[in-house]
Amino acid sequence: MPGCLTLCTRVVDLLYWRDVKTTGVVFGAALLLLLSLTVCSIVSVSSYIGLALLSVTICFRIYKGILQAIQKSDEGHPFKQFLDQEVALSEDMVHKYSDMVLAKLNKTIGDLRRLFLVEDLVDSIKFAVFMWILTYVGAFFNGLTLIILVVVGAFSCPIVYEKHQTQIDHYLALVNNQVKDVVGKIQAKVPGMKRKTE
Numbered sequence: 001m002p003g004c005l006t007l008c009t010r011v012v013d014l015l016y017w018r019d020v021k022t023t024g025v026v027f028g029a030a031l032l033l034l035l036s037l038t039v040c041s042i043v044s045v046s047s048y049i050g051l052a053l054l055s056v057t058i059c060f061r062i063y064k065g066i067l068q069a070i071q072k073s074d075e076g077h078p079f080k081q082f083l084d085q086e087v088a089l090s091e092d093m094v095h096k097y098s099d100m101v102l103a104k105l106n107k108t109i110g111d112l113r114r115l116f117l118v119e120d121l122v123d124s125i126k127f128a129v130f131m132w133i134l135t136y137v138g139a140f141f142n143g144l145t146l147i148i149l150v151v152v153g154a155f156s157c158p159i160v161y162e163k164h165q166t167q168i169d170h171y172l173a174l175v176n177n178q179v180k181d182v183v184g185k186i187q188a189k190v191p192g193m194k195r196k197t198e
Contacts, residue, residue: 015158027155034148122187 017023036045057079064078077083118124137146161168 015154016162017155017159023155027151030151031148034144034151038144038148122183 013019014023014026033045033049036048040048061078064075067073068075114120115124115127141149
């Protein structure tokens with residue numbers, strides 16, 4: 001899977017701001033799109049983006065046509081190199097990524113079945129607590145706001161973690177130990193909450 005590895009490397013480079021200019025453009029465009037969606041519908045935002053791109057390309061095409069007429073040059077279509085490029089998706093790529101998506105989907109369905117049918121009581125209770133917390137999150141934020149927060153976090157947390165890794169790891173280890181102690185005490189006191197492997 002060299003293609004997947006290359007894609008993962010590009011995403012990591014993007015999130016860690018290896019190329020500040022590229023990351024800034026991607027982050028700014030994503031944030032602008034999401035903030036636009038808070039004001040307008042997705043249909044309006046898509047239409048405005050399409051109109052803006054089309055206006056730029058039409059104006060550039062007309063400008064180049066006038067320039068060629070004045071200079072009496074024969075350069076041809078200004079976007080010829082892009083029109084000649086192959087943009088179709090290969091069947092192998094479609095099959096590879098659809099197989100990956102199908103595998104993830106099947107795993108998610110299996111995990112949800114396991115959680116909802118209480119195969120492991122501890123995992124199902126953890127999932128119930130997570131769902132209960134999400135009800136409070138949903139009361140404060142709508143889905144679009146959460147997506148905006150995720151995008152901002154994705155572009156800021158990795159770089160903050162990279163700069164302050166030692167301190168963050170120390171505090172995460174303390175929190176993790178506290179959580180394990182509390183879960184262990186609860187499992188010891190409540191009958192039927194011990195894991196199957198114990």
